[in-house]
Amino acid sequence: MTADSHALTTGEHTSVAGLAHDRRGISNPILGMLLFITSEVMFFGGLFAAYFSTRAANKPWPPAQFSEILNPFSLILVATVILIASSFTCQLAVAAIRRDDRRGFLRNMAVTFVLGVLFLVLQAYDYSLLFGEGMTIGSGPFGTTYFTLTSFHGAHVFGGVIMLGVILYRGMSGQFSARHHDAVEAASLYWHFVDVVWILLFTILYFL
Amino acid sequence: MATHALAPDASAYSRGLLYEWLTTTDHKKIGIMYVINSFIFFLIGGVLALVVRTELAQPGLQFLTDERVYNEMFTMHATLMIFLFVIPMLAGLGNYAVPLMVGAPDMAFPRINALSFWMLPLAGILLVSSFFTGGAAAAGWTSYPPLSGEGPLNSPGAGQDLWIVGLILIGTSSILGAINFLVTIFKMRAPGMTLFRMPIMVWTILVTSVLVLMATPVITSALVMLFIDRNYGGTFFDPSGGGSATLYQNVFWFYSHPAVYVMILPAMGVVSEVLPVFSRKPLFGYKAFVFATAAIGALGFSVWAHHMFTTGSVFLPFFSLLTFMIAVPTGVKMFNWVFTLFRGQLTFSTPLIFAIGFLTMFLIGGINGAFSASVPVDFALHDTYWIVAHIHYVLFGGSVFGIFAGIYYWFPKMTGRMLDEGLGKIQFVLMFVGFNLTFFPMHMLGIQGMPRRIADYAANAGWNDWNRAATIGGFVIALSILPFIWNVFVSLRNGRVAGDDPWEANTLEWATTSPPPPYNFDRLPEIRSERPLFDARHGRIGH
Amino acid sequence: MSSTPRKRPAPDALVAGVVVAILIALVLAVFLTGLGSTLYPPKAATSQGREIRGLYDIVFAFAIAIFIVVEGLIVWSVLRYRRRPTDVELPAQTHGNNIAEAIWTLVPTAIVLFLFVISWQTLNSVDAVSAQPDVRIHAIAGQFQWQFEYLDGNGTKVATQLAPEYSADTGEGGMAVPVGRSVQVTLDSPDVIHAFYVPRFLFKRDVVPGQTNRFEFTVDPKEAGQVFRGQCAELCGAGHRRMLFEVIALSPADYDTWLQALIAKSNATPAPPPSGTVLNVVAKDIAYDTKALDVAAGTPFAITFSNQDPSGVTHDIDIRDANGNVLANQEPINGGTSANYAYPGLPAGTYTFICSVHPIPAMTGTLTVK
Numbered sequence A: 001m002t003a004d005s006h007a008l009t010t011g012e013h014t015s016v017a018g019l020a021h022d023r024r025g026i027s028n029p030i031l032g033m034l035l036f037i038t039s040e041v042m043f044f045g046g047l048f049a050a051y052f053s054t055r056a057a058n059k060p061w062p063p064a065q066f067s068e069i070l071n072p073f074s075l076i077l078v079a080t081v082i083l084i085a086s087s088f089t090c091q092l093a094v095a096a097i098r099r100d101d102r103r104g105f106l107r108n109m110a111v112t113f114v115l116g117v118l119f120l121v122l123q124a125y126d127y128s129l130l131f132g133e134g135m136t137i138g139s140g141p142f143g144t145t146y147f148t149l150t151s152f153h154g155a156h157v158f159g160g161v162i163m164l165g166v167i168l169y170r171g172m173s174g175q176f177s178a179r180h181h182d183a184v185e186a187a188s189l190y191w192h193f194v195d196v197v198w199i200l201l202f203t204i205l206y207f208l
Numbered sequence B: 001m002a003t004h005a006l007a008p009d010a011s012a013y014s015r016g017l018l019y020e021w022l023t024t025t026d027h028k029k030i031g032i033m034y035v036i037n038s039f040i041f042f043l044i045g046g047v048l049a050l051v052v053r054t055e056l057a058q059p060g061l062q063f064l065t066d067e068r069v070y071n072e073m074f075t076m077h078a079t080l081m082i083f084l085f086v087i088p089m090l091a092g093l094g095n096y097a098v099p100l101m102v103g104a105p106d107m108a109f110p111r112i113n114a115l116s117f118w119m120l121p122l123a124g125i126l127l128v129s130s131f132f133t134g135g136a137a138a139a140g141w142t143s144y145p146p147l148s149g150e151g152p153l154n155s156p157g158a159g160q161d162l163w164i165v166g167l168i169l170i171g172t173s174s175i176l177g178a179i180n181f182l183v184t185i186f187k188m189r190a191p192g193m194t195l196f197r198m199p200i201m202v203w204t205i206l207v208t209s210v211l212v213l214m215a216t217p218v219i220t221s222a223l224v225m226l227f228i229d230r231n232y233g234g235t236f237f238d239p240s241g242g243g244s245a246t247l248y249q250n251v252f253w254f255y256s257h258p259a260v261y262v263m264i265l266p267a268m269g270v271v272s273e274v275l276p277v278f279s280r281k282p283l284f285g286y287k288a289f290v291f292a293t294a295a296i297g298a299l300g301f302s303v304w305a306h307h308m309f310t311t312g313s314v315f316l317p318f319f320s321l322l323t324f325m326i327a328v329p330t331g332v333k334m335f336n337w338v339f340t341l342f343r344g345q346l347t348f349s350t351p352l353i354f355a356i357g358f359l360t361m362f363l364i365g366g367i368n369g370a371f372s373a374s375v376p377v378d379f380a381l382h383d384t385y386w387i388v389a390h391i392h393y394v395l396f397g398g399s400v401f402g403i404f405a406g407i408y409y410w411f412p413k414m415t416g417r418m419l420d421e422g423l424g425k426i427q428f429v430l431m432f433v434g435f436n437l438t439f440f441p442m443h444m445l446g447i448q449g450m451p452r453r454i455a456d457y458a459a460n461a462g463w464n465d466w467n468r469a470a471t472i473g474g475f476v477i478a479l480s481i482l483p484f485i486w487n488v489f490v491s492l493r494n495g496r497v498a499g500d501d502p503w504e505a506n507t508l509e510w511a512t513t514s515p516p517p518p519y520n521f522d523r524l525p526e527i528r529s530e531r532p533l534f535d536a537r538h539g540r541i542g543h
Numbered sequence C: 001m002s003s004t005p006r007k008r009p010a011p012d013a014l015v016a017g018v019v020v021a022i023l024i025a026l027v028l029a030v031f032l033t034g035l036g037s038t039l040y041p042p043k044a045a046t047s048q049g050r051e052i053r054g055l056y057d058i059v060f061a062f063a064i065a066i067f068i069v070v071e072g073l074i075v076w077s078v079l080r081y082r083r084r085p086t087d088v089e090l091p092a093q094t095h096g097n098n099i100a101e102a103i104w105t106l107v108p109t110a111i112v113l114f115l116f117v118i119s120w121q122t123l124n125s126v127d128a129v130s131a132q133p134d135v136r137i138h139a140i141a142g143q144f145q146w147q148f149e150y151l152d153g154n155g156t157k158v159a160t161q162l163a164p165e166y167s168a169d170t171g172e173g174g175m176a177v178p179v180g181r182s183v184q185v186t187l188d189s190p191d192v193i194h195a196f197y198v199p200r201f202l203f204k205r206d207v208v209p210g211q212t213n214r215f216e217f218t219v220d221p222k223e224a225g226q227v228f229r230g231q232c233a234e235l236c237g238a239g240h241r242r243m244l245f246e247v248i249a250l251s252p253a254d255y256d257t258w259l260q261a262l263i264a265k266s267n268a269t270p271a272p273p274p275s276g277t278v279l280n281v282v283a284k285d286i287a288y289d290t291k292a293l294d295v296a297a298g299t300p301f302a303i304t305f306s307n308q309d310p311s312g313v314t315h316d317i318d319i320r321d322a323n324g325n326v327l328a329n330q331e332p333i334n335g336g337t338s339a340n341y342a343y344p345g346l347p348a349g350t351y352t353f354i355c356s357v358h359p360i361p362a363m364t365g366t367l368t369v370k
């Protein structure tokens, strides 16, 4: 090659050090979590689209047989309140760790975790009530859509609870501080997302 | 140990080379494993295609006397080719190239990267194993219900369930990969590399990742619903139970149309890297190219129902118009490529030859796709061999030629050795001739009325000659793979030593050693344009 | 700019130009004559098909033109701009050209908009269905058999054609339609998705369970007497390939005779149960109720066959020898009906009895002749 090609070794250079962490803007884990949540939104979007299309094709909705079964003012309302409350305690935990209040962080995180578990227990109990009334995933489009949507939401709550558990565990071993708590922020984003999906589900399934 | 790779010493090898590769989180090793894994599934998928072609060589059922087995063959052929070859192969090339091209030491989440990769062989084993569990999936790669549902005439048995699980795994792998690409591209570019100085390959991976992120979860939801219908008595897609058969198609194609761009955009990226390097000119219309890529991505979400023109349940003019419109940004790219060659100084190395193969063949595939955008014409063409011709002109003539261009282009970087040019050219000629001999006659078959997905046809239908030609062509393609495999093995040992920058290329990966050290760069040249190495080599001329 | 525009030896451009010109001539020759005719659809048999053909021809002309322009440019560039050993200087580093970019954005936009508009117009006319068509046919596609129900003006069924393929020997079977009359077809499926496809109509429409599709066509008068091959075009399982049918174009007078004959046949009282050996076979849920039958060698026998599947699911009982040769070919009967099938005497041996519509294990059994 021509002498030109040696220009590489003589030209200006930038050091590589510090490249891995671009400190501007949001951090990698949080961006990653936001993107992950985007994909989850699309996943639930697919299920919701199926729900509305199925619902439009099946009149009356709910079918006569189950016309009274989904009563919003029942146990499910308690579960809803619990899940919404857990979003607030989760945010309190984040706020606490931001100001380096580790005890406040752990306390709120533990409450969030317990509330999450409680929601799952209530949902399981609610399922057993519905099964008792003869509504299952096999009982026509109504049962199929109801149980698919709520159980996939439940699975996401379960995943979220595990995430919170890991955060709690790491927090107890002192891994988080005001400067270092990306994982906490990311987990809380996920938890809020799970909460929002539930509010949508609750409104659509029980009120619309 | 692997974690000390920054300063590798003898102990790095104490657990053995195999252990090193199996546990690696280095994007380059993962990228190479992606490439090898995908290539293996290309061979398996290709052998299934040869079975299909052999059965179709002449009228009469020769050896697949159970037609269900024939259906398994093309179903698994397409499933492996799409989900375990083209998509992961391009993801693998991206995995190798993107961090190097943006001047990053690795992907943003190296361990998630390894996880994404390892889901693929797992899913592949699940899919292939279904042949031994009483029959693989046989409802076509599209797996429309009710055919893909339960029932003695539909899809009884575990094959279809394994197919669903395998695809969900692959989808998850793609989504995690896309997140990794996006964070890497947004957050880890070298100083000076603004978005509009990124190599086009990086741009195409960026748009592809957005498509994957937004579309793949939707097919996951379709697959989940199908699984529930099959196994838990659900009725999403079961018309007799209040569901809708076309609902699945809408959800499926909402993913699978964007997915075809997932399969072509990175290949376009490869071609857009290769053409400038071997014509010694910049890419013509860099910004137009970026906008065209974004436009294809955006339009890609609004045309899905062009696969459903004959279902009688979609609004035809809307989807027809938008499908037609996609030809415009794609045309912009086509002309940009041609005018990159125009008035250049072309060196006909194997990567360039494959890139030109891409241009000539993808052009045909794009144009015969545009026929189907015209709804009444698609009434004639839908579900005939014309569509099979379209599929292969875009996916083989486009993606696969692009993939081989990329492999020949980056092999020196990956291994430090050049592939043999002579063998490369033999491969190209055989592949190009075989490809056209196989797939061009399918236009004629389709237009004369041969439906796809049939194991046999009447001897007096007038389809015998073209079918025989296609079968011969299929074997010529298979033959062309042999010099390639030979080339890889020979060149790994005896190939010419590549040096850092054997092609006089433009982008950052050529600024480091071949193969690059574990953390990629000791130092980086200054980045003032999309061709930092060109600038370093020639000063700032032409800017 | 440190690079200078290059001066090319003239022959280079000349050779490239000649090669491209030859290629263009070849492509044109192939497409406009002989070989190229195989790239056109078969002659359309319906007025709707003719419109689609007209549209196809326009799309095709644009396709060839675009192909020649772009492929010509590629081939020309490849031939013309090879790098020479003397090429040390870089070529001009052109980064783009706004006018060129605008042209190749706007021209294709104009082309596709034009193609869209003419496609839309054609669509509106080929997709139109009238309130009072001359003939109404209800086609039912089930795994793996077509049935054609002929309806009167009120939509009431007057006759059913269970044999979808035309037989030149008996002159029976097939879906007959009168030429020059509008024929409206409604499509239903009891099981999975199928598609009604007749290549010479240049048309197909899916048969979707749970959704009734509808389309209309008029066969050209000069096609009277022709038989058009039709086939299911949507993968529907192991018997997809065998879902063939035929459309018979008849003059209106012949059609009326044909239909009266079909009506008479539909209404005919079933033949009295034959004497001699009579076996009973029931088909339900796409399975026979027996896997084995025994008869004596050399004596004719009969099977009273009851199809208890829903209407739209047809079955029959054929007999094949060990090599798969069909020894007795019965006509399938619709779900909810029964029939008496008569069989000739067979030499001693083992045979297969099988449903020709559903040749699956559940509808296959062994016939032992002793």
Ligand code: HEA
Pocket: B142, B260, B261, B263, B264, B306, B307, B323, B324, B326, B327, B328, B330, B331, B332, B334, B362, B363, B365, B366, B367, B369, B370, B371, B372, B373, B374, B378, B381, B382, B383, B387, B390, B391, B394, B395, B398, B399, C066, C070, C108, C109, C111, C112
């Ligand atoms: C890499 C994959 C890939 C790509 C890139 C494309 C690209 C396109 N595809 Fe294709 N397609 C598939 C893969 C792909 N397709 C597959 C796998 C199927 C079958 C699925 C199945 O059923 O199994 C399919 C099926 C399919 C159908 C359904 C057909 C049917 O089943 O009836 C249609 C209908 O419109 C279609 C259209 C198009 C169009 C308009 C483009 C456009 O993007 C093409 C645009 C490009 C050009 C047009 C060429 C360059 C442009 C110019 C030079 C400008 C000038 C041109 C004009 C003015 C026209 N495709």
Ligand code: HEA
Pocket: B042, B043, B044, B045, B046, B047, B049, B050, B052, B053, B074, B075, B077, B078, B081, B082, B086, B140, B141, B142, B388, B391, B392, B395, B396, B399, B400, B438, B451, B452, B453, B454, B455, B470, B474, B477, B478, B479, B481, B482
């Ligand atoms: C990237 C995608 C891709 C690729 C590369 C190919 C490659 C090929 N395809 Fe396929 N094909 C599809 C995607 C693809 N296909 C899709 C999506 C469908 C639709 C399916 C559906 O309807 O559901 C389809 C359908 C399809 C059909 C229609 C089937 C039908 O409708 O009935 C046919 C028929 O000829 C066919 C043929 C071929 C052939 C001959 C090749 C050849 O290129 C293959 C070349 C051969 C090899 C690569 C083999 C190499 C092997 C060796 C060299 C031997 C060495 C072996 C070992 C070491 C083990 N394909």
Ligand code: CUA
Pocket: C141, C142, C143, C144, C193, C194, C195, C232, C233, C234, C235, C236, C237, C239, C240, C241, C243
């Ligand atoms: Cu019915 Cu294919």
Ligand SMILES: [Cu+2]
Pocket: B256, B257, B260, B303, B304, B306, B307
């Ligand atoms: Cu598409």
